[in-house]
Amino acid sequence: MFLERVPAGVYAVNCYILGDDKTGKAAVIDPGGDVDKIIEVLEINNFELEYILLTHGHGDHIGGVKELREKTGAHVYIHKEDGYMLKDFNANQSVLISGIKVELDADEFLEDGDVLELGKLKLSIIHTPGHTQGGVCIQVENVLFSGDTLFANSIGRSDLEGGNQQQLIDSIKNKLLILDENITVFPGHGPATTIMIEKTTNPFIR
Numbered sequence: 001m002f003l004e005r006v007p008a009g010v011y012a013v014n015c016y017i018l019g020d021d022k023t024g025k026a027a028v029i030d031p032g033g034d035v036d037k038i039i040e041v042l043e044i045n046n047f048e049l050e051y052i053l054l055t056h057g058h059g060d061h062i063g064g065v066k067e068l069r070e071k072t073g074a075h076v077y078i079h080k081e082d083g084y085m086l087k088d089f090n091a092n093q094s095v096l097i098s099g100i101k102v103e104l105d106a107d108e109f110l111e112d113g114d115v116l117e118l119g120k121l122k123l124s125i126i127h128t129p130g131h132t133q134g135g136v137c138i139q140v141e142n143v144l145f146s147g148d149t150l151f152a153n154s155i156g157r158s159d160l161e162g163g164n165q166q167q168l169i170d171s172i173k174n175k176l177l178i179l180d181e182n183i184t185v186f187p188g189h190g191p192a193t194t195i196m197i198e199k200t201t202n203p204f205i206r
């Protein structure tokens with residue numbers, strides 16, 4: 001499994017490029033901007049982009065989505081409850097965040113329990129509402145992409161569009177902390193961590 005992080009956009013959101021070495025199929029998670037850099041990584045590795053996956057609809061995660069879709073033809077996926085955010089710059093706060101108005105329609109909607117096949121890899125969608133109502137985490141093998149739901153030693157904000165703190169804590173406890181402790185967690189901001197570390201030391205969810 002190929003995995004590379006590209007700091008993308010004004011806020012240097014963690015954009016992840018995930019690839020199946022055997023078939024050359026790739027997915028990009030949260031292209032917040034810097035589409036040229038993302039495409040360079042895809043080209044160097046001879047990857048064909050199959051999915052553009054969004055963990056949620058906030059402006060810092062979606063700045064490069066339109067351009068990446070135009071340049072690659074890959075479809076854009078977001079949970080159905082965050083679909084409205086992509087279409088409305090007031091809801092996704094893109095102008096506030098980056099000064100650029102971002103509005104687009106998703107191609108496909110995700111639901112809890114969906115499994116996307118990326119070559120031989122299986123990407124499992126876990127709906128984790130609380131940071132936004134349509135926030136998702138994506139698990140593949142022993143890796144979890146946690147968006148703005150779970151961070152190293154912290155959790156996402158719940159005072160932004162779609163937020164609800166109790167729901168966020170419930171999502172983390174009931175849907176993430178039950179996963180294998182050895183899973184490495186790659187959040188939307190900041191460094192990677194593991195389920196075990198967060199279970200034992202994260203002050204927001206103990």
Ligand SMILES: [Zn+2]
Binds near residue numbers: 056058131148
């Ligand atoms: Zn967010």
Ligand SMILES: [Zn+2]
Binds near residue numbers: 058060061148
């Ligand atoms: Zn964010």
